[in-house]
Every structure is written in structure tokens, then in C-alpha cells.
Amino acid sequence: MKGLEVVPTGIEGLDPIIGGGFIKGRTYLVSGETGTGKTLFSLNFLVYGITLGDRGVYVLVDERVEDLMRGAKDFGWDLDALVERGLLNILTLSQEAMEKLSEKPLDTVVRSIVTDIKLEVDKIKASRLVIDPIVSLVFQEKDIVWMREFIRRLIISIENDIGCTTVITSEIPTNSNTISRFGVEEFLASGVLVLGLQRIGDEYIRTLLVRKMRWRPVKPSIYVFEIVPGKGIVIKGRLREYIRSLPIPIA
Template sequence: MSYNAQQGVNLYYDLVPTGIPGLDEALNGGFIRGRTYLVTGETGVGKTLMALSFILNGIMRYGEPAIYVSVDETYEQFINGTKRFGWDLEPLMQQGYFQILVPEMDLIETIREKDPVTVAKSMVQAITDYAASVEAQRIVIDPIAPLVTLDKDVQVLREYIRTLVMGIERDVGATTIITTEVPTGSQAISRYGVEEFLAAGVFVLGIAKSNDGSFKRYLFIRKMRWQGVQPTIYEMEIQPKVGVVVKDKLNNLYLPYLSSYTP
């Protein structure tokens, strides 16, 4: 009888299908239940849509309730944006499958003024309460922390992020996607340099240009802890009313433009 690493993963971990077309096949099944996954990239590459695809597929295909923590948008901005894309989330909220948590808009000021660990613990409690209200099995935090410009705030936010991620995994147990934005042109994986170490998996989204001048969206599976998934770059599409769709491995024609991310 033969044995492979993926059989070992399925034996010891409960894998949760993301429901995102093409992604579960690339991941040999999905995410490890209860762990945290990072979606990162420059602005406009599809991070929010990938996170929402994870949530909506979980609700519609697998009956897994969810909450969405909107750090950078108000409730109205978020709902209006999803409606323009073709997703009406309010019926799901009325049916008890979905909730939106919007932290106070001056969150960074609160973190500056108070102990970041204390603020993170308060956020974990709020997320725990919201998760309990719908028995959430999936969570998205978009983005994981408010954007800052002062160097001293970065160290503060690292403690905030560390406490927040570890607290959610410990107290809520839901499978979670966190997003973070990197500056345009940066070779960094995350903005604050701590998110990728806390996450069980890392997905880098971007836009690649071929030498013929055409552009394609891509999804780079950079890290999948304990799952035996090799770093691979896939073509990705964004389809209205559907969300993110993962296609074939990206043609070699585009790979020179991704040299900084290629394993």
C-alpha cells in the first residue's frame, strides 16, 4: 500500500474547502479548519473579492455561517460595493448566515493611545461575540490592521496583529482569512512583516505583464503549512456575481515579470 504526504494531511487535519473555483484542486482539498490564511498584494489586485468568495462559497455551498470585519470601509460602503459587484448580502444577514463588524473608524488612534494587546483582546472579544451570534465557521478581517505611516506605529501594530490572530484561533476556532496591502512596487510579502509568519498559508495576488504587452491577474500560493503544496503561480480571473476563479498555471511567458516571487 502506497502512502503520500497528502494522505497524511487528510488523516490528521480537517480540511475545509474554500469553494473558490480551481483553488481547492490546487490546495489538494482546501484550508485546515480553524487556521488563519493571509491574502496579500498591492491595491486593486482582488484581495477583498477573494476573501468574500471564501465567505460566500462557504455559506452557499457548505452552509458555514460567517462574519466579515471591515476595517477600512463603513457598513454602507461595503454593502453598496458588493451590490455593484452583483452580490446582495442583506438576505444572508436576515437569515442569520452573515454579519458585518465595523470597528471604530479611529482604530489606529485607539491603538496608539492604549496598550495594543488590550485593544486586540477587546477586538477578539467583539469578534467572538459576533461569531457566536451566527455560529460563524468562517471569518474575514479586511485588512488585518489600519494602514499607518509612522515607523513607531509599525511596532505597535505588530503586537496588535499577533495578539489578534492568536486570540481568534484560540477563542473562536473559525477558519480565517486576513488581508494586508503592500505598497506598490514593494517586494515585501506583507506590510508589517509579521502577518506571513502567523498565517498557515500565504497567497500573493498581483497583475503580470507579458512581453507581448498583455496583462493577467495571478495568484501565487507561496506558503501552505503542513499541506505539502508546492509554491505555484496560477492565472486568476475576477467574474461579477462569481468572484475569484483560479485557472491554469501561469504561462512561462509571464514568469520573468514575477521573478521576485518565483520559488
């Protein structure tokens, strides 16, 4: 759309579908069940951005940095080297650290998290940001109203105070019909992509649903994708066309 600057996602085959990329400075939700490729999508987005000169910050919630780096290296992405060169920062937020904030007022919690993220962004002048996953930032003992308000304020504060093009991931329960954990993320995000697994005969294929793209005339559609070492996620085409191309009838 004229007047809105877009940034390429780095996901092969995705940008032509969504109007050229993500709108600069906006937040996008990537959701899906466990093992559907959310972290890989996020890394793909950051690493590709670095090749274009866009430095990135990865907010890793309740996971070891070593595990992330080891997994990335299997795909040919040397995150250690990117960190050493000042092109990537990784901020880890543990459950223990989050629990220390749990008794603070909501505004204080949001401000503390956003301040920590902004510090890492400013250090390297990053323009891309990933929070993986946003669900783990939420205090499970709080009620659903508190959780939703926390996420709402967090996303708004990130866009207003940090200004990066941001990908947040959200894990959804297996066999759930929802597209986010708390039912508020999708309303605040400028776009929603849902990763999944589709059974075709005796096999499963990976799918990506373009659920929403604000300010883009994009019709919701399901696409097939593959995970390719050295490239990451590669869109292969629409699901219905993939099924038609199969040589045998699907039971």
C-alpha cells in the first residue's frame, strides 16, 4: 500500500503473498502448536534482516541460549558470529526473573520488560525484534483479564517506545481452534500467521495460514511449506494446489 514502508520477511515465497513484506515498525504474530516451526520462522526473519543491514534482537523466554545457538547452527546460521560482530543481541528472560516482578503493579512490569528490551535494541541500533514466546512472559497465577491487559500494554509499548518491526510467537494447545493463547494477541498484531501440520494420507505436511494482514488486500489462505537447511522456511504453494498435484487419491 502506498505510503507504508515494508521490510522483507526473509521467508522464501511469503512476501509476494502478503504484499511485499511486513509493515515497518508493526507487530506480527506467528502462532502454532509445539514443533510447527515458530522459532525457525523467527530466526529466519532476523538472520535475513541482518543480510540487508537490519540488526536484530532476539528475546528468548525461559530457554537456554546455548540450545538456540546449537539449533540455529544445524541450519547453517552462526548466531555466535553475529553476536560477536554486533549484528545480533540475545536477551534471555527466565521464569525466575519474571516471578520477581509478579507482585509489582502491571505498569511497572511492562515498563521493566520494555526497558530491558530497549536497552538491547539501542546497543546495536536494531530494527528487527523477536519475542519467543510471548506466552512465557505471562504470570500463570494471574487471571485472564490481567493477562490480556498485560499483553495489550506490552505490544503497544513496544511499538510506541521501541519502534522495531516485531515478530511475537504464541504457542497454542494441540487440536485447538484458537489462533493465540489468550485471544488478544491477534487483535493487536498487524498480521497473523498460523503454522500447522496437515495430515495427507499417511503423512503430515507443514502448513502456513495467512490469517490476517492489516492494510493488505490479502485473502486468508493455507500454504504448504518445507524446512530447508541453509534457507529455513520455504513456501511451496497453496495447500489445495499441492493436494491436486499428488499422484494418488487422498483417503
